[in-house]
Amino acid sequence: MKAAIPFVHIVPAAVFLLALLTAAGCGSSQEVAPPLAGAPAAPKEERPPLFTFGIVYPMAHPFYEEITQLAEKAAEPFSIQLIVKAPEEINLEQQIRMMETMIKQRVDAIAIDPIDSRALVPVINKAVEAGIPVICFEADSPDSKRLSYIGTDHFQAGTAMGGVIERLLKGRGMLLVQTGLAGMEIQQARLEGLLLYLEEHTDIQVLEIRYHEGSSEQALADMEAMIDDHPHFDALVSMDIISGSTSVLVWKAKGLNRDAVAFGLTPEIKEAVHNGQIASVISQNEQDWGHLLIDHLLKATQKIAVPAFVDTGIQEIKKEKQAVAR
Incomplete structure (x- = not known):
């Protein structure tokens, strides 16, 4: 603990500063000039995000880029930072390392599409035991301590x-x-x-x-x-x-x-x-995943219950632009 500054050292400085300001105000009738037109405004102080969520994909692919865009849109109304990671190609070891990194970063919650449901169990459990809730999507890891699975049968x-x-x-x-x-x-x-x-x-x-x-x-x-x-x-x-x-x-x-x-x-x-x-x-009705991920991660950080399985169902898309729900 730093030693407290004696009160007697502060008062003279305050009085001296007040005297300077008073003298400047009395000794000049010149008004303070307004800011120049077109001058850039002072930057606003950026507040840190309330939550940081991690999303881990099995690989980099336009399929997952679209899901990220939907998740970012769903996160806009909230103060959320998304950290999105994916191996260039399907690589189990890289996906595990990405999970380890997010645990070290102390993100608030993680959504993962596990490459290997069994191999990911230890690192998913490690995150949960560190106080970081985990949900799975597209692929499940039912033997882990994950909170929920979003996807289809x-x-x-x-x-x-x-x-x-x-x-x-x-x-x-x-x-x-x-x-x-x-x-x-x-x-x-x-x-x-x-x-x-x-x-x-x-x-x-x-x-x-x-x-x-x-x-x-x-x-x-x-x-x-x-x-x-x-x-x-x-x-x-x-x-x-x-x-x-x-x-x-x-x-x-x-x-x-x-x-x-x-x-x-x-x-x-x-x-x-x-x-x-x-x-x-x-x-797999992938268009629903983005907002479901953000909704579940938000609820998880606030200890609000979420379903253990959210079935997004499937539909057939044909050239006639007709979707057959199943």
Whole structure:
């Protein structure tokens, strides 16, 4: 503790200052000049944000950039700073380090789309134990201490994709499938839902399934190889956003007139549906995620209860601009 300044040292200085101001006022009749026209106003003091929220994506992609924009818009009425992080490509170790950094920064709450639901459990729990509430979105980590999950039932989403393929191929035909990481639970759930539906309700044959393991280059090479190996295929299903983006490139380059179906409504996929490269896309109603993330994070910081699972549902988007809610 600093020693208190003796009162006797302060009074003379105050009296002296008052005397100077009085003398200046009495000795001159000149008025203080107004500020010059057009002169910049004194900068206003910026207040620090009331809350700092972290958002961690599985990778950098326009799909997630759009969600960030929606979250920023939802945060505008509040004094919220967003720290947004994502590996350049899907990388579990980088995502874990990003979570560790946010814990050290003492952010107020974190929203994460976990690459590996099980591998992220320790770091999610570490954040919660440090007093930082965590919510998951798109992919869940149910064995962790996360507060809530915002997203959809991915098995049901795969089932819905099976219904779309059945309609497009009229229950018969040959199908190619590309998906993401073999060990990613949401990818497996979507694939299982799709395959089970096709087996039980159609005579559609799945010719080949390939995993690109998070690499755009691998996705392109695999997709071109599948098409070359099975030239008489009738449709291709892209089960993740990397596969969807790749299918747009391939359809444009090859001018294919087969049906391509995608999962995840990215800006690129929206355009491809409009242009006819993509016949149909299954959306997770991603347009709702931004405001739901901010709402849940705000409530979490204020100890207000939030649902353990918010099902955003799915809808099919087709060229006719008709959405079929499910």
